[in-house]
Amino acid sequence: MDATRRQFLQSVSAAAAASTVVGKAEVSAASTAEREAGAAAASAGTAARAGQQSATDPLGVRADFPVVENGIYLDSPYIAPSPLQVIEAGQAFLDAKAHDPVPLGAMLEETDRVRRKFAELIGAKEPEIGILDATSAGENLVANSLDLEAGDNVVIDDLHYETTFVLYRHLEKTRGVELRILESEDGAASPEEFAELIDDRTRLVSVSWVSHQNGYRHDLKALAELAHAHSAFLYADAIQGIGMLALDVEEIGIDFLTSGTYKWLLGGFGVAPFYVRESLQDLVKPDRLGAFSIARNLGDFRFELHKSGRKYMYATPAFGAVFQLRAGLDYLLQVGVENIERHTVSLAGHIHESLTDQGYEVLTPAGNKSAIVTFNHGRDHERITRALDEAGIQATLREEGGQIRVGPALFNNAAEIEKFLDLTGRWM
Ligand SMILES: Cc1ncc(COP(=O)(O)O)c(C=O)c1O
Numbered sequence: 520m521d522a523t524r525r526q527f528l529q530s531v532s533a534a535a536a537a538s539t540v541v542g543k544a545e546v547s548a549a550s551t552a553e554r555e556a557g558a559a560a561a562s563a564g565t566a567a568r569a570g571q572q573s574a575t576d577p578l579g580v581r582a583d584f585p586v587v588e589n590g591i592y593l594d595s596p597y598i599a600p601s602p603l604q605v606i607e608a609g610q611a612f613l614d615a616k617a618h619d620p621v622p623l624g625a626m627l628e629e630t631d632r633v634r635r636k637f638a639e640l641i642g643a644k645e646p647e648i649g650i651l652d653a654t655s656a657g658e659n660l661v662a663n664s665l666d667l668e669a670g671d672n673v674v675i676d677d678l679h680y681e682t683t684f685v686l687y688r689h690l691e692k693t694r695g696v697e698l699r700i701l702e703s704e705d706g707a708a709s710p711e712e713f714a715e716l717i718d719d720r721t722r723l724v725s726v727s728w729v730s731h732q733n734g735y736r737h738d739l740k741a742l743a744e745l746a747h748a749h750s751a752f753l754y755a756d757a758i759q760g761i762g763m764l765a766l767d768v769e770e771i772g773i774d775f776l777t778s779g780t781y782k783w784l785l786g787g788f789g790v791a792p793f794y795v796r797e798s799l800q801d802l803v804k805p806d807r808l809g810a811f812s813i814a815r816n817l818g819d820f821r822f823e824l825h826k827s828g829r830k831y832m833y834a835t836p837a838f839g840a841v842f843q844l845r846a847g848l849d850y851l852l853q854v855g856v857e858n859i860e861r862h863t864v865s866l867a868g869h870i871h872e873s874l875t876d877q878g879y880e881v882l883t884p885a886g887n888k889s890a891i892v893t894f895n896h897g898r899d900h901e902r903i904t905r906a907l908d909e910a911g912i913q914a915t916l917r918e919e920g921g922q923i924r925v926g927p928a929l930f931n932n933a934a935e936i937e938k939f940l941d942l943t944g945r946w947m
Contacts, residue, residue, distance in 0.1 A: 524819065529564065563611030563846070577862055578854055584930040588910025591935045596731060596759060596891050596926035597915050599782045601642050601847065607788060608846035612839045624763035626838045633841055634828065636848040637792040640856065641776070642767035647800070649793040649831030650841070654758045655682040655778025657793045660831070661754050662686055664803045664889065669695030671722045676701040676708035678730035680756055705882045706733045721751040728766075728776075729759035732740030732917070733882045734867070734891025734926070736764070743772035752799070758782055758791075762847075763863055763890050763928075765856045774799055782926070784846035792844075793828065800827060809833035859929045863890035866927035866936050873940045877947050893917065893924040898946055910942050 535626070570579035586592045586600035613622045634648040651657055673687050677700055687698040699716045701708050708726075717724060724746040726737045739755060746753040752774040760766065762783030768776065776794040780786035795803045805812065808824070812833045815823040824830060851859070867883075867890045874881050880895040882922050900920025907914060909924075915924040927936060 525871060535678070535865045545755060546907055563842070575934060577932065578858055578929050580854060580930050581932070587930055590913065591931070591938060592913045593766070593784060593925035593927060593931065593939065594913045594915055595612070595928040596734070596922070596924060598891070599928060601785050601787070602842065603841045603851055605785055605846045609839055609843040612842040621838070626841070627833050629838070629845055630832065630836065630841050633794070633845050633848065636845065636852065640848060640852065641794060642769050643760065643794050644797065646827030646829070647794055647797050649795065649828035650836055651777060651791045651793045652789055652792050652836065654756055654777050654779040657775065657789060658683060658686060658754055658756065660793070660806060661775045661803055662690060662723065663806060665722050667694050667696045667722055670720055672697040672699050672718070672720050673723045673725065674701065674713060674721055675725045676703055676880070677726065678703050678708055678732050678735050679727050680731055683725055683756070696826060703735070705834050705884060706735055706790050708737065710733065710738050710745055713742060715746055717745055717749050717751065719749055721749050722750050723754055724747055725754040725756070727756040727759060729889045729891060731759050733893040733924075734759075734887060734889040735884060736760070736887055736889040739773055740771045743774070747772065759891065760889070761850055762856065762859070764860045768794060768796070770849040775803065780844045780847065784844065785850060786844035787840040788902045789840040790844055793831060805833060807833050811835070814926045862929060863927050863931075864888050866933065867892050868889070869933075870925060870927070870936060870940065874943060877940075877944050879943065890928070891924060893922050895921060896923050896946065898942075904944060906946070910938065910941055914943065
């Protein structure tokens with residue numbers, strides 16, 4: 520084996536072993552030089568948020584979001600703009616790649632830092648967090664770990680994301696699993712309606728915590744209780760919720776959850792934290808193995824493999840996005856997700872009420888507690904697209920342009936919402 524390859528393998532297994540030690544006592548296996556380089560890259564993007572709180576900037580964040588200079592961005596349910604701190608962290612990583620690449624040990628330390636911070640954000644423990652490459656990867660792993668058989672059923676609703684339908688339709692064909700899809704009523708899918716579909720052959724209940732379609736916020740606690748009462752599990756696709764809404768997985772009793780990071784977590788593409796409740800870690804097996812699976816080298820090409828959430832990262836992930844995510848998590852923890860929830864849900868509530876008063880058919884249930892609102896505009900969609908463009912407003916046009924979806928984020932303010940509502944008012 521050549522020296523470079525040997526060094527690589529040693530650094531992987533050493534850093535991997537070091538990363539099993541949790542908390543302040545963590546000892547890095549990386550060299551001093553690696554630690555210094557890693558610390559430099561890791562400190563990028565940690566600047567405190569710039570702004571003072573004010574009526575036009577209730578969370579004191581607007582100076583960090585260059586997007587607010589361009590117009591009114593209400594499209595965070597599609598892709599959320601990042602604050603400068605996240606961009607700086609990504610840029611520092613790229614600059615280092617050009618001049619003095621961040622060493623592997625430091626990148627692994629950053630990944631574990633992300634696991635700890637994400638755990639902090641959702642009330643979990645670091646060993647319960649893995650790093651995957653996309654939201655969809657989590658549900659694939661969970662579904663494939665359950666060894667579903669003919670006669671088993673999986674219960675979802677029609678407010679879910681496309682991945683889920685593709686996945687279970689495939690398992691229906693290949694394993695004879697029954698897919699039960701609850702039809703939402705007036706934009707909602709209540710636990711009571713789920714209860715009618717769940718029985719003792721239900722193995723998994725899966726929902727998108729906040730639906731990308733209309734922002735409907737599922738009652739995860741009630742669904743977890745329902746699933747558990749039938750010895751089933753609850754999976755949540757949380758990409759439209761985490762970073763927008765506060766969550767405590769312990770309190771809620773959720774079993775598995777995944778979230779991509781390019782929406783409300785303010786990060787980039789290519790990494791997605793994956794939560795598996797500690798007692799279920801043995802059940803959800805990694806579907807691939809590699810050098811990063813090694814917890815301890817036993818010699819003679821034998822290895823002890825990671826057992827906790829660390830086991831899902833079998834090889835180099837998108838480390839650039841890991842650095843961005845760390846800065847995004849720092850930012851969210853600094854602003855406080857409870858504050859973000861209060862601000863964004865209140866703006867969305869105002870949008871809902873005003874659109875209803877203006878006479879629109881709003882597809883999000885009244886009183887829904889998320890930041891997403893979808894409505895039928897009932898007009899020629901090309902005209903609507905032009906009007907939004909001219910007003911400098913960015914939103915998603917869904918269902919062949921007939922629906923508008925908006926999602927105020929932490930950087931939006933009431934004046935922007937009024938401008939949007941002025942425009943919708945003029946269409947009626
Ligand atoms: C609810 C929901 N789940 C998943 C995704 C995307 O998933 P992935 O990270 O697997 O691409 C989206 C993207 O819009 C979404 O809205």
